[in-house]
Amino acid sequence: MEVLIVGAGAMGTWFGEAIADDPSIDAALTFADVDEDAAERAAETVGGTTADLEGTTTYEAVCVAVPMRHVEESIERHARRAERAVLDVTGVMATPLEAMAAYADDLERASLHPLFAPERAPGSIATVRAREGPVTDSLLSALESAGNRLVETTAEEHDWAMESVQAAAHAAILSFALAAERVPEGFQTPIYDELERLATYVTGGSPRVYADVQRTFDGADAVAEAARAIAEADDEAFESLYDEAAERWSAREGVDDGETDVQNASRSANGGERE
Structure with a gap:
């Protein structure tokens, strides 16, 4: 599965590591970040590659892992690069899910909030499956296989x-x-x-x-x-x-x-x- 992770900070790297460690996905991971050095470091950590933020290459899934204040604009910019699924791990849910509905209405959509710092993984992950499908199911299963517990919720809750x-x-x-x-x-x-x-x-x-x-x-x-x-x-x-x-x-x-x-x-x- 080809996955683009937008945001190469601690949380984006954590998501990439959790996905890369699951052999059932056979993930090919790519990082894009305003800090190109950070993208290089994250890619090296998980054995992935990097991409330009302005690139046009598409991927089966796009995961947005940017600061909360930038999540809406990031989804608006990068949802077009997703072929099948868009998800985020930003820590807020109503805003990204509304943006996904606006810019990726025909794709699988999920919002995740790991309720722990990456260095304390695994742990509980608040999870909203706005539109389920095989891609998001596989990614969520990989997170569970890494020892995390998915806590199903709503954006409002x-x-x-x-x-x-x-x-x-x-x-x-x-x-x-x-x-x-x-x-x-x-x-x-x-x-x-x-x-x-x-x-x-x-x-x-x-x-x-x-x-x-x-x-x-x-x-x-x-x-x-x-x-x-x-x-x-x-x-x-x-x-x-x-x-x-x-x-x-x-x-x-x-x-x-x-x-x-x-x-x-x-x-x-x-x-x-x-x-």
């Missing part, structure tokens, strides 16, 4: 979920990273340690990727509003907010004395006092 899974989560962690200080050894609690670990992980990535998430999905404003409400709350209001959070996350379910496992651990670490 996925993009709604990403408001919490990505936008709100990233905003909360980055806010902690900006507001908190590193403390001397011995002062850490289990909760602080976990937040420090998450802050270190998030700030070790690409700011452009996280900026794209905030630009694409709502969620950060809700985090800011919640933090403001907590900061301004008196004791009664704080307890009400705490109870609302506990009820939403079922934090007290199955835990004696209204404490979560993390709270119990924190209390033990602090000589019996609540954190």
Whole structure:
């Protein structure tokens, strides 16, 4: 199967590796990227070739693996190079699927979102099969054979979920990273340690990727509003907010004395006092 991968970054390379490793497809992979050196490196990694972004050669399948902000224009430009299928691995779903319907309505279409960084593969992949067929079925089967789990969803459900899974989560962690200080050894609690670990992980990535998430999905404003409400709350209001959070996350379910496992651990670490 001849596959053109538009975008030779980490996610495009991951997709190429997963497909190249499946002998049932016998994939011939080609990379095209604004960074020709990146395309060369990705092609070398999977034993593929490179192509010009303005080329006219066609392929059985075209996979778009560009930053979210460029997915619509990329599909508009490159869907014409697909003979049978178009798919994307950009992280947003409504926008690329609408573009595919507009520019590749007669082709197989699928949107995929690997819910992990490429270096942590395999993992769960959110999957929307807008128009199924043998080409997309083969590609998805190859991803499953590589150990990934396909999570079937809709564009609406996925993009709604990403408001919490990505936008709100990233905003909360980055806010902690900006507001908190590193403390001397011995002062850490289990909760602080976990937040420090998450802050270190998030700030070790690409700011452009996280900026794209905030630009694409709502969620950060809700985090800011919640933090403001907590900061301004008196004791009664704080307890009400705490109870609302506990009820939403079922934090007290199955835990004696209204404490979560993390709270119990924190209390033990602090000589019996609540954190």
